[in-house]
Amino acid sequence: MKTIVVLGAGLAAAPLIRQIMRSTVLTRKGLKMIVVAPNTHFHWPIAMPRVVVPGQMADDKVMFPLEPIFREYPxxxxxxxxxxxxxxDPSANLVTVALNAGDSRAISYDTLVIATGASAKDDMPWKVLDTTEKTVERLHDLQRDIEGAETIVVAGGGLTGAETAGELGFEYARSGRKDVYFVHGGDLPLAPPVLQSVRKQTKTELEKIKVKMVANTTVTKVTRSGRDTILELRAADGSTSTLTTQAYVPTTGVTPNTAFAPASMLDAHGYVKQTTRLQAEGHANIFVVGDAGSLEASKAQAAEAQTIHLIKTLPLHLDGAALPDYHVDTRDVYGVTLGRSRATGQMGGFKLFSFLIWYMKGRFLGTDYAPLFAAGKKTMMTTFEK
Ligand SMILES: Cc1cc2nc3c(=O)[nH]c(=O)nc-3n(C[C@H](O)[C@H](O)[C@H](O)COP(=O)(O)OP(=O)(O)OC[C@H]3O[C@@H](n4cnc5c(N)ncnc54)[C@H](O)[C@@H]3O)c2cc1C
Structure with missing residues (x-):
């Protein structure tokens, strides 16, 4: 019996699991798949900036139980x-798993797929925390803080920060119900390769819904005092100030979930060194897809493109055939939702219309197809036959 072990059950893993099961594992003798992940539910990060707004989207719009999906396999x-x-331990083809139930288990593999993604910093539920239960608990705490707050502070100038400031601004700031601050390190939100025109429009749209922009500034210290959180801020000119909030919403980036891998497999930032055949460098029987890999930025588009490539090439690998290269799509494509009625973004060097991005992304934030994604039947760009 040969075993394919998949580490992870997120955006990169879900389509791979179903499509490899159906194309290969179920149709060939002597093959088995083992999926290892700490989450009982598939988690859809794309909609989280709206989910944190109390009453906007229920948990079951972004978290889907995996057991009913996997039940169909013998x-x-x-x-x-x-x-x-x-x-x-790649030299022994062995992975050790810390089980959620306690204790550990050693699993041997013939082929390993690393799809362990990246976690949000600051213990934030943008991505899966230790378990699905902990993610839900943290999410509900955050929603409670936001509900009860007079002042909300979003910190971090990336896509998650801009979109979350937009959702909170749309719900509360534009009507004056609550103050919403957006603290970001640059003079504009987002960063190159996002076009300057897209960054400017992001600022303009957030200002229209009365988000208070705190540019060129970073949070240097966070202190809890009763129901308040006191933020110490430092501006680019070195001046310091404080901001008091009852709901602090950090969006300060992600860390790759690769601590289990030997240091020799990782690059300087902790990502698994990934070849253009999507193999771990120096390990022909270990594949890497999604945020955990070093080849591309942490984006769902990249994760899905890599997964679609591996769905085609993993059966070739099992046959011992030569593998074609994966080609990185160098066009910069961004969709930035800014509240529930506006958006901005770009395709390569071209800025796109607000309405187009709102229609493609902002209306549902992918929750209309996320259940099919969880089941491995669809990605953002591809619908599979089975
Ligand atoms: C709020 C937010 C909004 C986003 N919006 C967009 C967007 O609009 N467009 C876009 O292109 N991208 C977006 N992204 C990025 C996108 O979500 C990621 O690129 C994508 O989730 C990567 O998929 P993945 O499967 O590699 O990782 P993940 O989705 O993080 O899945 C990783 C899986 O591995 C599991 N895991 C973790 N550690 C281990 C371990 N040690 N062993 C086994 N399993 C493990 C996790 O529990 C999870 O099941 C957004 C991200 C966030 C946080």
């Missing part, structure tokens, strides 16, 4: 192990 062909890879 036990001799498929196993779901609820736990987290804690150690990888």
């Amino acid at each position: 036990a001799d062909k498929f196993e779901f192990v609820l736990g987290r890879a804690s150690e990888l």
